[in-house]
Amino acid sequence: MGAFCENGQALLITGRKIRSLHRLRNKKLAEVQRRQSKCQKGSRRWKKYERATQYVLSKSERQLRDALHKITKQFVDWCLKQSASDVYIGNVKGVERNTGKKKRTSRKQAQKLSNWPFGKVKKYLAYKLAPHGIRLHEIEESFTSQTCPVCQKRKKVSSRLFVCRCGYEEHRDVHGVRNILNKALHGAFKHWNVQTNLTCLRIA
Numbered sequence: 224m225g226a227f228c229e230n231g232q233a234l235l236i237t238g239r240k241i242r243s244l245h246r247l248r249n250k251k252l253a254e255v256q257r258r259q260s261k262c263q264k265g266s267r268r269w270k271k272y273e274r275a276t277q278y279v280l281s282k283s284e285r286q287l288r289d290a291l292h293k294i295t296k297q298f299v300d301w302c303l304k305q306s307a308s309d310v311y312i313g314n315v316k317g318v319e320r321n322t323g324k325k326k327r328t329s330r331k332q333a334q335k336l337s338n339w340p341f342g343k344v345k346k347y348l349a350y351k352l353a354p355h356g357i358r359l360h361e362i363e364e365s366f367t368s369q370t371c372p373v374c375q376k377r378k379k380v381s382s383r384l385f386v387c388r389c390g391y392e393e394h395r396d397v398h399g400v401r402n403i404l405n406k407a408l409h410g411a412f413k414h415w416n417v418q419t420n421l422t423c424l425r426i427a
Contacts, residue, residue: 313364
């Protein structure tokens with residue numbers, strides 16, 4: 224999760240733990256299903272593996288829910304420190320579908336896209352921000368990660384740093400959320416002449 228404030232304060236919360244939880248869950252499910260496929264359906268051993276599948280899913284769901292609550296709490300605490308009145312979140316509906324249409328998505332990338340818990344993040348943020356009077360808005364985020372706010376040229380980057388020929392450079396994730404805020408406030412990508420002060424957090 225990334226965030227940017229008009230005063231130049233920026234926040235990045237790593238999602239590595241959530242990715243590791245997804246990978247562990249998928250690995251365990253694959254192993255259980257591999258063994259179950261060798262059993263006769265409805266047999267005692269087959270039912271044993273069926274119960275194991277439900278246990279893995281239930282445990283994984285609790286762990287993921289806990290991780291998302293911790294991430295969104297860290298974000299809300301940061302918003303309070305910035306005295307934020309409004310939060311703008313990118314609307315990523317259809318990202319997975321559109322990515323698949325444009326080009327052949329690798330197995331690894333497809334798994335990352337399917338694991339993005341956007342709906343839950345939005346839900347958790349909405350009810351955690353509301354008691355503090357902070358409004359949550361959705362913004363269409365097309366090209367926010369590709370457009371340079373200085374020269375308006377578009378560029379896809381694979382590294383952690385967005386670097387443009389015009390001299391502009393910014394951390395890739397900060398660049399994206401900075402443009403989302405820019406689009407929300409100004410309706411266009413404009414350059415803010417403020418220095419980024421980045422805070423990085425992670426969940427245990």
